[in-house]
Amino acid sequence: MPANFGGLIIPLGFLAIFYFLIIRPQQKREKKTKNMRNSLKVGDKVVTIGGIHGSILKIKDDILTIEIGADKTKLTIAKWAVGNVLNDENS
Structure with missing residues (x-):
């Protein structure tokens, strides 16, 4: 059973790194910009x-x-x- 999941660890790790380094910061910037424009x-x-x-x-x-x-x-x-x-x- 562990052999089946061994091949998924590296792709899931890359997805997690991609999310925390690229997607999440972009979402924070968009939220900050939206709040700035709504408070004009x-x-x-x-x-x-x-x-x-x-x-x-x-x-x-x-x-x-x-x-x-x-x-x-x-x-x-x-x-x-x-x-x-x-x-x-x-x-």
Whole structure:
């Protein structure tokens, strides 16, 4: 009986290592990003995934209106396009 399970130990070990080194950390990053995007509020300074810095003016469902630049240009972006929120220490 043990001889039948001997061939499964190495593949199961690789699956466990793969899970703990790759899948689990990715799930944690996705959860952190989702929480960050769900906690956005008017006035937050954000950086989009394209590198545009702006301040949130309006939030409606999954659409944000941000203000960028000295001329106060307004852009409408999707919430998923926010890459980072800048707080007072980072700005």
